[in-house]
Amino acid sequence: MSYVRPNIDAMDGYTWGEQPADGRTIKLNTNENPYPPSPRVDEALRSLSGASLRRYPQPTALPLREALAAQHQLTPDHFVLTNGGDEALRLAFTTFVEPGAAFGVAEPSYSLYDVLANIHGASIVRAALGEDFAMPSDFAARMNDAGVQLTCLVNPHAPSGTLQSADALSSIAAELNGVLLIDEAYVDFVDPSCGYNALPLLAHHDNVLILRTFSKGYGLAGLRLGYLIGAPELIGPILWKTRDSYNIDHISQTLGLAAFTDQAYASSTWQRVRDARHRLHGALAARGLPAMPSQTNFLLTDCYAAPISAADLYRGLKEQHILVRFFDTPRLNRYLRITVGTEEENERLLNALDTLL
């Protein structure tokens, strides 16, 4: 007999981006920061001893929550640290969605949302994004009609890279009956000239959570560290009840604090990525591969007008040891999602494309 719950038996797990172990592959497929974390992370690593791991870590990652609070001009009870942004997403289901109730998403989006909904036994209410990945104007009404208890919107959007305004999100939050989680995994790469800032929404809406991660902007994907920002009424149940006790280990607390307090270094990598993004966008367009306007560290490049298909470009690049992301779905199979790499990596990508096109 099977002991596994039927919904788990029936579902598919999350599909990771390829992670080649060889040293020569250029990885432009999983949106990692092309630059390493702050040198302070190396210093913090050297300050750690095995003996410091003998005891349980600080249970609520308080020093890190205090640093986040100071930076964001809020109090520590507005923050909960999570084992990567993925844990934050799961905890939003655990805390706010009754099993069997509905979860809402604008598609296409981060494929993990579906996986988490399936694990939780939540039904999924899908609203298709329009041409150019624009949000349907009746999005919130459709979520409310379906009784959605939690909606996840990734902004800037993945996989398109486009940015919605905070005003647009505010209107959606005001209309939604359930919790709105704004997944800001890529927010560090938004051009400051956009003036984007969703944090003021917290003061005006009691149903908003904002997700941030150290994986992209701080170059720490390997560390697994993310956090949620929200009103204490939403954060408290996660912080004190639903997350695993001691969910953030001592090293992650230490290194995360080191990276976060070096805002100058982090900001410098964000600007380098923005500059490289701008150049890569132009260079791809010049090759007949126009990309969506992106405020992230990746470009969704339209291969519709190219002489070979997106799938063939993906395979051709892979043969040249360059990994990009191809999504084999009807909506996305004309695109490639290309992470902005270092200048050298982007050059090698462009040279490889030139041989293929």
Place this chain on the structure above:
Amino acid sequence: MSYVRPNIDAMDGYTWGEQPADGRTIKLNTNENPYPPSPRVDEALRSLSGASLRRYPQPTALPLREALAAQHQLTPDHFVLTNGGDEALRLAFTTFVEPGAAFGVAEPSYSLYDVLANIHGASIVRAALGEDFAMPSDFAARMNDAGVQLTCLVNPHAPSGTLQSADALSSIAAELNGVLLIDEAYVDFVDPSCGYNALPLLAHHDNVLILRTFSKGYGLAGLRLGYLIGAPELIGPILWKTRDSYNIDHISQTLGLAAFTDQAYASSTWQRVRDARHRLHGALAARGLPAMPSQTNFLLTDCYAAPISAADLYRGLKEQHILVRFFDTPRLNRYLRITVGTEEENERLLNALDTLL
């Protein structure tokens, strides 16, 4: 309005053992190993760079699973690594228990089980352990009658420290209709002369999971690393579906592997703890504080015959900067649970007790 699920609203979170930040408190309250992890952990720490954290970690902790498989003479598909043993317990609920269905436990036990059941919306079927914390003979029948889908038994038992035989567990597994998770958090401290080994149960019962942790035996409570051992039919759904993708960060994989491959060092700390446990057991008994026979790194000491109550002893020790665990429940409020410390810590504990008694 509240957006929080009613079961989460109504429940209490887990209560951590006290973690004083001052340097002078002797911590004998949370069952950490009194000895630091292997020197190889320090070496592995020094081998790490910030740059190694830029990319996502190996998604399934494969090198560590291969090392565990070699040590336990099984294949890697029998293992899933978790963010501390706590995540393993949660994932057992997620994977095997329908929300609203029943979870079974022999009480008293690890208080986190209740918390996890409450989060999951599972009902809790409780069977009280008998005098001297013995398992009721009709335990499995009572679980089956109540439709229990998952039963957690901690062995050696916490908080008593007593050990059930693998044969007794095998009989329970054979009778249970649901999954039996044997929580072996303290198994490393079992005296080898007991001949205890639950791993052969995996070959005879398709419903058994065994939980291990690096927190106690390997001196790595601060790292958050545990694992489940079981048939691939039980492990697979957790490994590939229900755990968070990338749940084990790159550093934990690296340091865990370093600690695990130094079995000689780990074993030497286990023997030191056993020796100290034996001496402390005798010294407490000589002071009128007999403890249960323990195969763990703690002693449950009966204060019934002492001139002052367990609660007062706890407070008196705390005033002398020695923390032990007092459980304020009808069943346990005559006991103190005292972690076996270093020789020096145990001496200071005994001296403090002498001044109080």
